[in-house]
Amino acid sequence: MTEEATSEAPTCGPEDTGSEPAQAPPAEPSRDGAASESTRSPTPPEPASQATAPTAPAAPAATKAAPPSEDVPSAPLLLAVEDVSDSSVTVSWEPPESLGRLGLQGYVLELCREGASEWVPVNARPVMVTQQTVRNLALGDKFFLRVAAVSSAGAGPPAVLKQPVHIQQIIEPPKIRVPRHLRQTYIRQVGETVNLQIPFQGSPKPQASWTHDGHALDAQRVNVRTGDQDSILFIRSAQRSDSGCYELTMRLEGLEAKAAIDILVIEKPGPPSSIRLLDVWGCNAALEWMPPQDTGNTELLGYTVQKADRKTGQWFTVLERYHPTTCTISDLIVGNAYSFRVFSENQCGLSATAATTKELARIQKADIVAKTKGFVERDFSEAPSFTQPLADHTSTPGYSTQLFCSVRASPKPKIIWMKNNMDIQGDPKYRALSEQGVCTLEIRKPSPFDSGVYTCKAINVLGEASVDCRLEVKGKGKKKVLPQGWSLNRGHLLSCWARRAWVPAIEARQWDSKDREGQLAEGFPKREDGPTWVKEVAESATWAAWSPSPPMTPSLGLGPPL
Numbered sequence: 001m002t003e004e005a006t007s008e009a010p011t012c013g014p015e016d017t018g019s020e021p022a023q024a025p026p027a028e029p030s031r032d033g034a035a036s037e038s039t040r041s042p043t044p045p046e047p048a049s050q051a052t053a054p055t056a057p058a059a060p061a062a063t064k065a066a067p068p069s070e071d072v073p074s075a076p077l078l079l080a081v082e083d084v085s086d087s088s089v090t091v092s093w094e095p096p097e098s099l100g101r102l103g104l105q106g107y108v109l110e111l112c113r114e115g116a117s118e119w120v121p122v123n124a125r126p127v128m129v130t131q132q133t134v135r136n137l138a139l140g141d142k143f144f145l146r147v148a149a150v151s152s153a154g155a156g157p158p159a160v161l162k163q164p165v166h167i168q169q170i171i172e173p174p175k176i177r178v179p180r181h182l183r184q185t186y187i188r189q190v191g192e193t194v195n196l197q198i199p200f201q202g203s204p205k206p207q208a209s210w211t212h213d214g215h216a217l218d219a220q221r222v223n224v225r226t227g228d229q230d231s232i233l234f235i236r237s238a239q240r241s242d243s244g245c246y247e248l249t250m251r252l253e254g255l256e257a258k259a260a261i262d263i264l265v266i267e268k269p270g271p272p273s274s275i276r277l278l279d280v281w282g283c284n285a286a287l288e289w290m291p292p293q294d295t296g297n298t299e300l301l302g303y304t305v306q307k308a309d310r311k312t313g314q315w316f317t318v319l320e321r322y323h324p325t326t327c328t329i330s331d332l333i334v335g336n337a338y339s340f341r342v343f344s345e346n347q348c349g350l351s352a353t354a355a356t357t358k359e360l361a362r363i364q365k366a367d368i369v370a371k372t373k374g375f376v377e378r379d380f381s382e383a384p385s386f387t388q389p390l391a392d393h394t395s396t397p398g399y400s401t402q403l404f405c406s407v408r409a410s411p412k413p414k415i416i417w418m419k420n421n422m423d424i425q426g427d428p429k430y431r432a433l434s435e436q437g438v439c440t441l442e443i444r445k446p447s448p449f450d451s452g453v454y455t456c457k458a459i460n461v462l463g464e465a466s467v468d469c470r471l472e473v474k475g476k477g478k479k480k481v482l483p484q485g486w487s488l489n490r491g492h493l494l495s496c497w498a499r500r501a502w503v504p505a506i507e508a509r510q511w512d513s514k515d516r517e518g519q520l521a522e523g524f525p526k527r528e529d530g531p532t533w534v535k536e537v538a539e540s541a542t543w544a545a546w547s548p549s550p551p552m553t554p555s556l557g558l559g560p561p562l
Helices: 033-040
Strands: 005-008 077-084 089-094 106-113 131-135 142-151 172-176 186-189 194-203 207-212 222-226 230-235 244-252 255-266 273-281 284-290 302-309 315-322 326-329 337-346 382-388 393-395 401-410 414-419 430-435 438-443 452-460 463-473 479-481 493-498 507-511 532-536 542-546 556-558
Touching: 077 142, 089 142, 106 131, 172 244, 172 255, 186 194, 194 244, 194 255, 207 222, 207 230, 230 244, 273 337, 284 337, 302 326, 315 326, 382 452, 393 401, 401 452, 401 463, 414 430, 438 452
Parallel strands: 005 131, 186 255, 382 463, 393 463
Antiparallel strands: 077 089, 089 131, 106 142, 172 194, 194 230, 207 244, 222 230, 244 255, 273 284, 284 326, 302 315, 302 337, 382 401, 401 438, 414 452, 430 438, 452 463, 479 542, 493 532, 493 556, 507 542
């Protein structure tokens, strides 16, 4: 079992347990009575601290005949003390080997104080746990403990602790818990309060003592209050003399713990000394000064240099947290007279006063000499040249695409766009733009018919230039191959027709026995008498034709040779 019971220590003699099922059985009147008495009420062993052995505790008074041994459980096993404090004790045990024929109803824990002969039950009735804590014990108590398993027939033989339990004060060594912000130098300004709260541990309560740089504290300036868990050092108004190392010592019965805390009380520094103006030239002025005599009990963070012109008298900061003691101030206005001042700075801020230069830095006006130069007119005329050529492009049928290039020329050139060396100006399918030398050709919803070589030409009075690129529109139109057994020989005419007159173009390709993709036929113009295209066959091959115009592909046909 892993459960634990808690009971208070009995404060009087043995309770009347005649009606309790956990009562101990009476001693047998046989010749084995001495052995039975020793088994059920063993005499506690002599404690090491006693010169004489205590009287053996007597067994509870017999009220009825002892039950048969097979009806009661055997003695619990491995009775041991788990924990002892200054007011309680915790014991544990293991279940007995034999639970008896009537089963187990619980355990009864009994206590016998040293020098007494009576066993006092700790729990009023049997409990089904194998660990129990006895509380409210007094310091200095010594007693024996035993536990017996109980069934409906009565209590079995008990298990007894061999050594008495001694309740005494638990000494916890003193330990100081310094807060994290006090593990480094604790900085305060003059006039501020110092309130240090240092927690500590120790039992019983240790004695606390404070020292300042190895000497006792000044009771008129420093107050100390020590509680049960912390010690507080308080200074109402800190002064620079309060800086130093404060040491807290906790002592307890020859044991001690120490903690050191460094306190630094600072204030604003004094002003720099002996500032003077070294030199003035052009729009520059050089200054020099000496460090302050009082740094405020801490390191300086630097100097702040300010300037003011005589006209306005307003001060402007030129340098902040400047560490050297010499500086050069530039960009002064010609014709003005300036004065300068320097502040010292530490963690408390700038010094209350500043060191100011006695003389003024006058920025003289230089003589103006006009140097005229003749105006040289430059000729920016330039023949056209493309700074960014056209790039080959692949597009998808039905989605508008754009071609870009950039040209440089003066005067502004004329831009001409061509497809397959044919001018496409004015074609509504194309939109040409030219802005700041960037030329753009937009092709609205291209089809495979729009594939080809596009050229951009720029022309002005000084010359011309051109760039080209290849546009490929990948798309598949519906095609219809010539009927089986038809072949066109060289010199024949290939005629293609469409059932709808609005078909803009027809593409035709010829195949030979080794060609898989076919060669695109060029020069395949539309006739004026209807949607018919005629081309003379240059070589014998198999032909196929289709319309590249998406999204609808009209019915196509291939006519016989003409």
